[in-house]
Amino acid sequence: MSACHGLEKIALYHDGRLSLSEQRDVEAHLLICSECANELEDLELISKEFKSARLPGASPGLVDRLHSRAADLDQILLTRFVARLSAIAAAALVAIGICLSFFGRNPVSSRAALASWEQSAIAPDLNGSSSSTQGQFVEFVAQDLSGGRP
Numbered sequence: 001m002s003a004c005h006g007l008e009k010i011a012l013y014h015d016g017r018l019s020l021s022e023q024r025d026v027e028a029h030l031l032i033c034s035e036c037a038n039e040l041e042d043l044e045l046i047s048k049e050f051k052s053a054r055l056p057g058a059s060p061g062l063v064d065r066l067h068s069r070a071a072d073l074d075q076i077l078l079t080r081f082v083a084r085l086s087a088i089a090a091a092a093l094v095a096i097g098i099c100l101s102f103f104g105r106n107p108v109s110s111r112a113a114l115a116s117w118e119q120s121a122i123a124p125d126l127n128g129s130s131s132s133t134q135g136q137f138v139e140f141v142a143q144d145l146s147g148g149r150p
């Protein structure tokens, strides 16, 4: 643990990321603090070593392998896009199905699908405009279902 708080700025100074006034403050501090001066010297030594380090060369066929991987990457991205699009379409279909099952029922159309005698049994026409045969048939069905009891 260092007792010098100026040490934190040494790396920034070394990388040239300080303002001009901050650089002057650090330079003044370096004159009186051997710890920071040693830290700056170490950073400069490390930078020099990295600059002079020799990087390994690319293996033969590297560019060809990278190009083939890029083609594979295009295929993978397309496959993922299609899969996500399919999932979205499936979710939309499920949502539409749920909405239709809850809100898509039309009582008028379902009533129209019923036979006229069923409609009379469910909702007898109170205006008296229904035919008498329908009314008689409904009475017959009601008596039959009740076992003949009035």
Ligand SMILES: [Zn+2]
Pocket: 004, 005, 006, 007, 029, 033, 034, 035, 036, 037
């Ligand atoms: Zn210092």
